[in-house]
Amino acid sequence: MHELPITESILNVVITYAEKNNVKKVMAINLRVGRLSDLEDEWIQRYFDYLSKGTVAEGAKLNIERTPIKLQCNSCATTYEVEISNMSETNCPGCGKNDSKMISGREYYIKDMEVQ
Amino acid sequence: MEDVRLIEVKEDIMADNIKVANGVRKRLRDKKTMLLNLMSSPGSGKTSLILRTVEGLKDSVRLGVIEADIDSKVDAEKVAAQGIPAIQLRTGGFCHLDATMVTQGIDALAANDLDLLIIENVGNLVCPAEFDTGAHKNVMILSVPEGDDKPLKYPLMFSICDVLLVNKIDYLSLSDFDMAAMRKRVLSLNPKIKIIEISCKTGAGIGDWIAWLKKEVDTFRRG
Numbered sequence: 001m002h003e004l005p006i007t008e009s010i011l012n013v014v015i016t017y018a019e020k021n022n023v024k025k026v027m028a029i030n031l032r033v034g035r036l037s038d039l040e041d042e043w044i045q046r047y048f049d050y051l052s053k054g055t056v057a058e059g060a061k062l063n064i065e066r067t068p069i070k071l072q073c074n075s076c077a078t079t080y081e082v083e084i085s086n087m088s089e090t091n092c093p094g095c096g097k098n099d100s101k102m103i104s105g106r107e108y109y110i111k112d113m114e115v116q
Numbered sequence: 117m118e119d120v121r122l123i124e125v126k127e128d129i130m131a132d133n134i135k136v137a138n139g140v141r142k143r144l145r146d147k148k149t150m151l152l153n154l155m156s157s158p159g160s161g162k163t164s165l166i167l168r169t170v171e172g173l174k175d176s177v178r179l180g181v182i183e184a185d186i187d188s189k190v191d192a193e194k195v196a197a198q199g200i201p202a203i204q205l206r207t208g209g210f211c212h213l214d215a216t217m218v219t220q221g222i223d224a225l226a227a228n229d230l231d232l233l234i235i236e237n238v239g240n241l242v243c244p245a246e247f248d249t250g251a252h253k254n255v256m257i258l259s260v261p262e263g264d265d266k267p268l269k270y271p272l273m274f275s276i277c278d279v280l281l282v283n284k285i286d287y288l289s290l291s292d293f294d295m296a297a298m299r300k301r302v303l304s305l306n307p308k309i310k311i312i313e314i315s316c317k318t319g320a321g322i323g324d325w326i327a328w329l330k331k332e333v334d335t336f337r338r339g
């Protein structure tokens with residue numbers, strides 16, 4: 001639901017890096033977003049197209065890689081992947097306990113960008 | 117055509133908000149004001165709970181409220197009518213509060229010496245879970261009419277909260293809400309969460325909530 005503020009943050013970071021690196025045009029931006037995030041890829045791109053008009057990033061394509069939700073067991077340290085829908089019903093495949101911490105799945109990360 | 121080159125960025129988009137949130141936490145820790153972020157779906161009972169909390173703590177705790185309800189000024193006025201400093205934030209249709217918006221609320225209430233500042237976050241179980249407000253404690257409300265399956269749909273919210281208040285238990289006899297199944301789901305997402313069953317209408321369980329909160333505020337005040 002909060003595509004707009006997230007997109008603004010992405011654009012700010014991209015413009016900062018573009019200026020630092022004498023970029024003429026940003027072609028693509030590669031992002032990593034956790035599966036737990038509710039963002040719709042399509043809306044991020046649309047907001048981005050709108051906000052980036054007249055900037056060095058106008059027309060850039062956003063490539064969004066979705067990272068899985070990974071938990072780590074607090075008892076035996078096994079790491080395992082879960083889906084949103086079964087997060088609260090999945091036990092550790094190592095020891096069967098149900099006490100874990102999340103180690104990925106929430107991230108909003110800009111990896112790199114393709115530029116000219 | 118010029119060659120396309122790759123620039124490494126490696127930036128966390130949330131980093132700015134986390135930095136501001138950590139600043140808020142530190143600033144209020146120094147002032148000995150505990151910041152509590154209250155979240156739920158619309159209509160679960162956030163405003164009702166705040167009014168109950170004011171009633172229960174008014175004589176022993178200096179309390180303030182930051183209201184972020186998007187609809188109107190009604191909520192802040194209800195609270196202010198109790199003689200409690202309250203500020204209504206203009207969230208402009210945002211789906212959540214971020215730490216910068218919270219900072220505006222704190223600035224507006226800065227003249228008051230407060231022990232406890234409660235944020236009524238925007239009504240929504242998704243977005244507020246993703247944005248750190250700078251709160252020292254996160255509390256959510258799930259009301260009985262919403263159903264016992266909410267932890268399955270919104271796991272992140274349940275996993276970041278210190279307390280879950282199950283409100284509107286006066287409806288329990290009329291519904292098929294399975295309290296045991298709900299508890300099991302929530303505890304497996306977040307083994308440390310404290311679950312309190314309440315009714316803002318009848319007052320059931322409110323004493324347990326007030327006791328928990330009073331203890332937390334006292335501990336916080338002592339440093």
Ligand SMILES: Nc1nc2c(ncn2[C@@H]2O[C@H](COP(=O)(O)OP(=O)(O)O)[C@@H](O)[C@H]2O)c(=O)[nH]1
Binds near residue numbers: 157163314316
């Ligand atoms: N039956 C019942 N109704 C409640 C209870 N708590 C709140 N309500 C009602 O639920 C509605 C929404 O409550 P409100 O506090 O405004 O929810 P908010 O949108 O989360 O701030 C109001 O009509 C309240 O009177 C409760 O424990 N039982």
Ligand SMILES: [Mg+2]
Binds near residue numbers: 162163185
């Ligand atoms: Mg309200």
Ligand SMILES: [Zn+2]
Binds near residue numbers: 073074075078093095
């Ligand atoms: Zn295990």
